[in-house]
Amino acid sequence: MVSEPNAVIAVDIRKLTVKFGEFTAVDQVSLSVRKGEIFGFLGANGAGKTTTIRVLCGLLVPTSGHVRVAGYAPEDGLEKIKTRVGYMSQRFTLYDDLTVAENLKFSGSLRGIVGRKLEQRIEELLEFVGFSRATGAFVKDLPGGIKQQVSLAASILHDPEIVFLDEPTSGVTPGARERFWKLIRELAGKGKTVFVTTHYMDEAEHCERIALMKDGKIIALDSPGGLKASTFRTPLLEILPSRKMAEGSWLPQLRAHPAVESIEPYGMRYHLVISDPARLGEVKAQIPPSFEISQTAPSLEDVFIRLVEAGFIK
Amino acid sequence: MKWQMKWSRIIAVLRKEVFHILRDPFTLALALALPLILVLVFGLAIEFNIRELRMAVHDGDRTYQSRGLTEVLGSSGYFKLTNEVSPVAAMGALEGERAKAALIIEKNFGKQLGSEQVARAQVLLDGSDNSTVGLILGYLNGVQKIAEHKFLPEVASSNLEIRTKYLFNGELNSRWFTVPGLLAIVIAILSILLTSLTIAREWENGSMELLLSTPIRPLEIVIGKLVPYLVLGLGAATFVYLLARLGFGVPFRGSHFVLIPGVLLFITAYLTQGLLISVITRRQQLAMQLSMMTGLLPSILLSGFIFPIENMPPFFQVFTSILPAKWFIQISRGTFLSGSGFAELATPFLALFVLNGVLIMLATKNFKKDLEP
Known part of the structure; x- marks a missing residue:
């Protein structure tokens, strides 16, 4: 004491x-x-x-x-x-x-x-x-x-x-x-x-x-850093749709994919979380080729959206 | 917990409040212009006395006695007479609103008066205007006495004569009566309205929370905030007092040592009521409306300022006792007009003490409860 x-x-x-x-x-x-x-x-x-x-x-x-x-x-x-x-x-x-x-x-x-x-x-x-x-x-x-x-x-x-x-x-x-x-x-x-x-x-x-x-x-x-690491254990993809194809059937299709854990709008872009890193290539193939795809580090905003708004529980 | 009041903190709040007052045109205008406007409106424009009341007269007798009667009426100063050719014409004047009263003297008035019969003259009054009827009846009573004395000196002296004498305000000058009451109205408006606004403002913009996050105590905030308005209220009261004495020539027959404690008690009662309102409402708009409803209107309508409390239904005679204004008006009129001292005014002073105690208790209780929801 x-x-x-x-x-x-x-x-x-x-x-x-x-x-x-x-x-x-x-x-x-x-x-x-x-x-x-x-x-x-x-x-x-x-x-x-x-x-x-x-x-x-x-x-x-x-x-x-x-x-x-x-x-x-x-x-x-x-x-x-x-x-x-x-x-x-x-x-x-x-x-x-x-x-x-x-x-x-x-x-x-x-x-x-x-x-x-x-x-x-x-x-x-x-x-x-x-x-x-x-x-x-x-x-x-x-x-x-x-x-x-x-x-x-x-x-x-x-x-x-x-x-x-x-x-x-x-x-x-x-x-x-x-x-x-x-x-x-x-x-x-x-x-x-x-x-x-x-x-x-x-x-x-x-x-x-x-x-x-x-x-x-x-x-x-x-x-x-700890919050980001514990909230996102799998890769986070950032997708920048080309302007004319922002709307379309690709989004629901992608969301339905078994390896996609979540996809959330992030400004003009989308942030996509993959549940199984091994199937990364498979998911990428689903995205129209005119889209820019990059792997990105999660920001606190991603953390906030995932934990607070989407109600994700570790 | 050790309770330690710090003057430095009270003075800090006080200084800040003075800055607020000096820089807020609304508060300043209200504090300075309102007493002046009220005194002018109630003191000059509203005339509760009746003078030169139009009376249509039909003299069907045309004798020495009937002329004497109209002369008495005409010279009283209360009536302005117009001659009508017939009783019907006199009635017409009354109906056409050209006269408030009509006097019809019948043909045998003089003869009857001389022969120890009952001499009759008929007075018709416009009952739709009941504020004047009472006064006219009062005047007529006086006129009748004068007439009796003039025509029947032996009767008048042998009979018991009833005479109304108005003490303290012999001329029944309504201004003498109104202006001391105005003291109460002016203080009521300034005290309740301004304090309820100033504290509600702190709640409304969140600065009360900030104040309370410092070691300052609620009571220190309250004292610091109320003192400037106490001074403002006293200033306005002094102004009305001077206007009453110098402007309207109202006599002051009592002692200032009686009036001043009365004013102080009355101001604190209403400051506390304003505080209570602001603590409960916490919103300026609502505080303003509540102040008007619980402070200003009852002070004008139910305090005896305009309508005598004795004429109110029994319920209101009791109910009005919770209004500090009722008691203060008694103190104000008592000291101004009848020279009353503490002995005569014991009831109003005691009542103000009790009301102050109750209001302070309610305000502090609610203030504490609000801090710790």
Whole structure:
């Protein structure tokens, strides 16, 4: 038994269940996140990601199960948790009719940071997030990506050990998303634990580990590479149909082939999974010759489609 | 859990709220323009007094006595007389809405008056306008007394004379009565509407969740948010007070040390009601509608501001007791017009205390429940 608060485990969840009346939002979830890890939470809307985060931030009391955040359980006093975590909610983070400086000062004051120390900290963080505009600008006049950066600054003003980011990059440009993820990696580099939810599969690749949630349950939890390897044990073919033959009888025929496990649309293309690698040539022969066929490495999107949408069970 | 209130956090919320108010044209306009508009509408445009009421007169007697009677009526200031050639013409004036009342003096009026018989003059009133009928009857009663005194001094002095004397507002000036009541209406609108909107707004755009993810306590949020509106409400109340005193010449006969605690109690009651509404609805639109329905309308219609509570059916006389406005209007009118002190106003003050307690209890209970669904 270790008597000191967990030094290495930042977030520990054991059989967490949250019910809203009859509806079970989070169902028997267990996981633990290492200190300094970037942990991703993936899932459709309503899968239970936000509810789990709200419990971890001390905003919601679980129906059953145990959580420890930064070494403290909610029973030890929510204030202990609240002072050690930063939370950036998906819906709202800043007040539109306040300036950047006013918003940050407000967040700081709520956290008990005042005076010269607050000003220094604001300056430091604005530099960190790469905010180069006037701090007297109203938040409503800022573009989405900049708003997100300022929001991040606001949620880490008090130098929290763990940062919860709930869909931090929804609705911003790809460039801004990329810059934001650079900030997340820098935070993790400084020893912060980052717990992030996202809709974007390409973003999830940045995470060290990912939990896939569906209907309140975790259906897979691994590193991006591990998830791909365990979900796709057989080759994945990418088929690019020629434009004029995109529709036709080849698709149902291929789907009916005994060696084809699944075929899913993937943008303009199709991703095809073969159940028996030995019959690869046989399957290829079924595809019209005008199509481009290549063997490809599965992306997280393939994993997500297979596990969450197609309901594939290993 | 150790309960520690941090002033720095309250002040942070307070500062933020002041920024919101100063930058929101709607709130500012409501706070500044509304009291002015209400005072002007209720104080100037709506006249509850009746003056120069048109009365069609047919004098079929044409004697010294009948002329005396019409003279008394005409000089009272309440009536404006028009002469009609026949009783039928007088009736016609009434039916044609050219007059609110008709007086028909029969041929032998003077003779009967002199011969100790009962002298009769007939007054016809337009019963379809029942807001004026009561007043006219009251005036006529007074006119009759004057007439009796004029024509039958010996009778009047020997008989017991019933005289109505209106205390405190001797002229029955409706403005004196209305404007102190307006204090209640203005405070009701500002307090309930603005607080319910400000907190519902935080719920609606999700910032309440963000606030609660910091160590700030719900009570600190509430205090920080309510104080600016308390100041705004007090400002509006002061404005109405000054307008009443200086603009309308309403006397202030009581003590400010009685009125001010009354105002404070009343504002907190409605601030808390606004808070309760926003905690329950969490939506600005709904909060606004509920504020209007439970705050503004009852304050105007059921508080005694326009319609006297004594004239309401027994159920409403009891029901209106849950309205803080009913009690505050008693305090306001009492201090303004009759110079009442705490002793005379013990019931309204006690009632406001109880209502405050109940509202605060309900609001905090619901607020806590909402945080931890």
